[in-house]
Amino acid sequence: MTEPLAPGATIGILGGGQLGRMLSVAAARLGFTTHIYEPGAEPPAGQVAHRVTTAPYEDVQALAGFAAAVDVVTYEFENIPTAALDAIEAVVPIRPNRRTLAVSQDRLTEKAFISELGLKTAPFAAVDDAVDLAEAMEEIGLPAILKTRRFGYDGKGQARIDRPEDAPAALAAMAGAPAIYEGFVAFSQEISVIAARGVSGEVACYDPGANVHRDGILRTTTVPAPLSTAQRTDAVLLAGRILNALDYVGVMGVELFVTPGGLLVNEIAPRVHNSGHWTQNGCVIDQFEQHIRAVAGWPLGDGTRHSDVEMQNLIGADMDKVPALARDPAVALHLYGKAETRAGRKMGHANRRLGPASA
Amino acid sequence: MTEPLAPGATIGILGGGQLGRMLSVAAARLGFTTHIYEPGAEPPAGQVAHRVTTAPYEDVQALAGFAAAVDVVTYEFENIPTAALDAIEAVVPIRPNRRTLAVSQDRLTEKAFISELGLKTAPFAAVDDAVDLAEAMEEIGLPAILKTRRFGYDGKGQARIDRPEDAPAALAAMAGAPAIYEGFVAFSQEISVIAARGVSGEVACYDPGANVHRDGILRTTTVPAPLSTAQRTDAVLLAGRILNALDYVGVMGVELFVTPGGLLVNEIAPRVHNSGHWTQNGCVIDQFEQHIRAVAGWPLGDGTRHSDVEMQNLIGADMDKVPALARDPAVALHLYGKAETRAGRKMGHANRRLGPASA
Known part of the structure; x- marks a missing residue:
């Protein structure tokens, strides 16, 4: 598949969670229909997708049927069994590619890959x-x-x-x-670069955001991250090198540590990323549409930020904040349609527009 | 229904065209599921809705079943048969209300209503x-x-x-x-005010946009419209009076003529409106979410414009422009997923961000 997909084509998405849901909406905005493959019943993405296949990742027949019904397959999570990928790739392209999945499914392989590129890790x-x-x-x-x-x-x-x-x-x-x-690495902050690469090799990065975690879960991302111009440039160049080295197509989340000795790569995620949700209210083209553009072979959006944004995750009981957030004139709510609120479960996020893009 | 709907509730939408489609996406963003009622097969809104009922507006049984499956009903077009409205309203509230539909379904009644309010018409x-x-x-x-x-x-x-x-x-x-x-009225320009009113009577208006029509179809809306401060204030106040007088709940499109003698009301549309599509890329809360917020009994978004935008409709063969528009860094495409391109058919629109909000 080298020609761009025309509107009306179908994008297959492995995984029916919130990332699949927001990818589905972005695909619809470009005139594509979407088909979700998800083992669990009543997936959040199913509420906004054209079709849903409910089957386990071990069901090779269901996977083949799914692959035959779509024009390209992408995914919202990286831990897809190899046999499932084989069944799909026999029928239709998978983007981002298999090599990236092999690298990122294993923390050791990932760290080794990054080190071999000459980039620093812990x-x-x-x-x-x-x-x-x-x-x-x-x-x-x-x-x-x-x-x-x-x-x-x-x-x-x-x-x-x-x-x-x-x-x-x-x-x-x-x-x-x-x-x-x-x-352990002594770092002053953790930042993310949401980077995209298209089929013809062009790379577009969003401005780095500063992440705050609690109990191992991302709580907020604020853009712009407080970085020097040199740090910002380094972050973006470094992310671009990773995508190029993998011949990557799609959006990748690159988490970096800012240390006195420079930037360290913490982790890469070969998919749209929680720390890129701010783009929905900070850019003309958000990370979800950017990913769909890439996997559909379309030109990338340019990723320029028009607004400063703070993204706050709504986790478990944070849903109690929804009425107050709905009254806040600067806040855009993004809820995931999950039936049950559970402790530690990502239920939605709130993007607060802080003002026009600052330098 | 006076309590706000909680996330997880279902919004019923009469009509499965592009307006229903974009309403459906906005409802999902707030955690609602949507159920489309549409006589035609394969409606564009069905691609992003949780459920679709395919039945004519004369099928009272299908309407009753639809009404029983949702928490509130809204619509994307005003020409709904009275008997259909009766069947629904016996089960569940309809927003905007019946009175507004009665007024706006008949051009004569509408003009008389506006004149009686003391506002000018042709x-x-x-x-x-x-x-x-x-x-x-x-x-x-x-x-x-x-x-x-x-x-x-x-x-x-x-x-x-x-x-x-x-x-x-x-x-x-x-x-x-x-x-x-x-x-005929001698006017210098046609503008639209996209106005919203919530269940508790609060009104929020988006900045007026300047409309250009050709062959009776809207081609572009540009925001801000070139108006004096007094004209802008007049436009917004006038729209607010119309919504208040109708005890309106939801978003309304109010088309006005700018004449040497002041503003004339051309037409009102009791629904989200083509001339409000720019809000998707110009505001934190767009007209579609604003409408859903109103009909769900939520507080309204504030409607402040963060960017200047030109909305261009893609009609029929304008779809040939899509590849070039996709390459334009300032343009956000919104395509409607219609299977067949026909002359005069609205296939999508392109919002071009012109820059940060000017005064």
Whole structure:
């Protein structure tokens, strides 16, 4: 598929959560129909999609049927089983590509890829057992975080090690899964670059946003992040190098640590990203439409920010704030249509326009 | 229904065209699900709605089932048969209200209502036959337009009378339907005020936009319209009076003529309006969300414009411009997902951000 998709074509999306939902709306805005593939019943994205296939990622027949009904497949999360990807790619292109998924599905592979590019990361080591762990503690030092190499998100599958005595419990928390030991990095802030790359190789980045996490979950992103011009330029160039090296097509979230020694890559996410939700109310083309443009082979939007924005996640009981936020003239609410409010569950977000774009 | 609807509630929408489609997306953004009622197959709004009922407006049973499945009903067009409204209102509230529909479904009733409010309109007279027509020509003069009192839109059901000889053909074009004779008004521009009123009576208006029509169809709306401060204030106050007088809940499009003698009301539309599409890229809360907020009993957004915008309709073959528009960094495309491009058919629109909001 090298020609741009014409309006009326169908975009297949793996995953029916809030990211799939907002991708679906963006696709509709460009005249595409969407088809969601999601194992769970009543997915949030299904409320705004043309079609929904409800089936597990192990159902190769359902996957083949889904692939045959769409013109391109993209995804809202990176932990898609390889067999599912094989079944789809036999029929229709997957964007972003398989290589990116292979790199980003494994924290160790990801860190190694980034290091080989010449970019900085936190110090890391593979940990499969207690011997590896002892060596890593010796080499890299404490404090550190032990993380499963695969299937971790929002702070799950992670254990902090402050003192040597914490090591056995941390290893036990991995439940036998291969892990990665990451040394702590002294950073002044965490920022994200939401970067996009089109089929013809052009790259467009949104301005970096400053992220605040609590309990391992993103709480706010504020744009612009308080950075020097040099830091801002570095962040964007660095993100562009990652996308180019992967021959990437789509939007990627690149999380960076700002340290006295420069920018460190914390993590990459080969998809639209929570820290890019501000673009919905800060730019002419938001990250969701940017991603759809890329996977559809369209030219990218330019990503210029017209407004300063603070994005606040609404997590669990934060939904109680909705009536007050609805009365706030500077706030745009984005709710995800999830039936049940649960502690720690992302229910929506609120973009507060702070004013016209500052320098 | 006086309590605001909680996220998760369902908004019923009569009509599955582009307005229903954009209302549906706005409702989803606030966490509502939507249910479209539309006689035609494969409606554009159905691609982004949770449920669709396909049935004619004469199917009282289907209407009752639809009404029972939703928490409030709104609509994207005003020519809904009275019996359909009766069937729905027996079960669930309709917003905007029945009175507004009665007023706006008939051009004569509408003009009379506006005149009684003390607001100016073009000179008009009821025309049921050749005698009425001769009297109207005598009284109001030429040139003039003869329009059917009901079911006209986008220049359909209208005939221009420049000379007395045109009268018989104009009358014949009405096909026996009751008509209204409207004298020409010398105006310097046509503007629209997109006004909203909430359940507790608060009114919020967007800045007036300047409209350009061709062949009876809106082509562009540019905001801000070139008006004096006094004219702008007049326009907004006048629109507010109309909404208050109707105890209106929702968004209304108020088309005005700017004349040397002041503002004249051309037409009101009890729904979101093509001339308000610019708000999608000019305001934090657009007209579609504003309408949903009103009919859901939520507080209104404030409607402040953060950017100057030119909205351009994409009609029929204008779809050929889509690739170029997609490359334009200042343009946001909004396509309607219509399967077939036809001459005169509204296929989408393009909002061009002109810059930060000017005074």
